[in-house]
Amino acid sequence: MTAIETLRSTSKATLREVLTRLQTEGAALGHFNVSDQVLLKAVIAAATETKLPVLVGASEGEREFFGARQLAALVRTARQETDVPIFLNADHTHSLAKAVEAANAGFDAVTIDFSALPFNQNVARTKEAVQAIKGINPAILAEGEIGDIGTGSEIKETAQGGKLSTPEEARQFVDATGIDNLAPAVGNMHGMLKSMVQGKAKKHLDLERIAQIKQASGVFLTLHGGSGTDDEDFRKAIVAGINIIHINTELRVAWRESLDKSLARDLNEVVPYKILRPVVDSVKQVVSSRLRLFHGQPVSPEAVGTVA
């Protein structure tokens, strides 16, 4: 098999197969949220540029704006046109109806999120959703969440969350719900503080807890709220057992800053694709640099600078 043929055959691999392979390679799959086609173009361009697999994510709000079926159709065509595996996740899904809608639209994975409920209710509602989506597509990956890491991929004044997950509740939750991957609270947080956007502060993870939860649960682990996390902590978290890493706020910051700049460049410019092309490039740079880091590849300092 030539290198291109190997790549082509890899591009037809399932999400589960890709995650299993990355785990043995000491790498993690990057999950990047999109609200519109500018962000989607950036994520696909980064995957193509780095030749690394990606998981495109869209929360309920992002799906509502984009259109769940429209997004699924665009990801499907991108997958056919490129040689790298591109998957689609229904991020933070808070109802059975929305989980079923995503499964029917052809999403590869669903993040079922009843983590705001008491543990027993979280178990019951998650289990119900897992059974429903696997009834539609047995190959779909079901993710469940425990603990509190705050909500909203936004710029924040103060830190949110706090209740970290324990190995024991992780084991209980996985056994009772039948999920394929677990999203625990291990020092991660949704959104970024202003100091993080300015590059003056970084998030740090409870690496020992990640390793303990991995051992107790025995499933794929997802790290939500990855934006603004220390690079070294990311690498160590992957070694400890993290398989998927979510990045959203860093993309949104790059999107906003580059859009502001692009609009200010020429006040008479009205051609959307001329205004938006540099925005796609800026977001793509952030995605590419995060992808390289998650795969243990050298990251250029300029690319890291744009994240901060």
Ligand SMILES: [Zn+2]
């Ligand atoms: Zn999240």
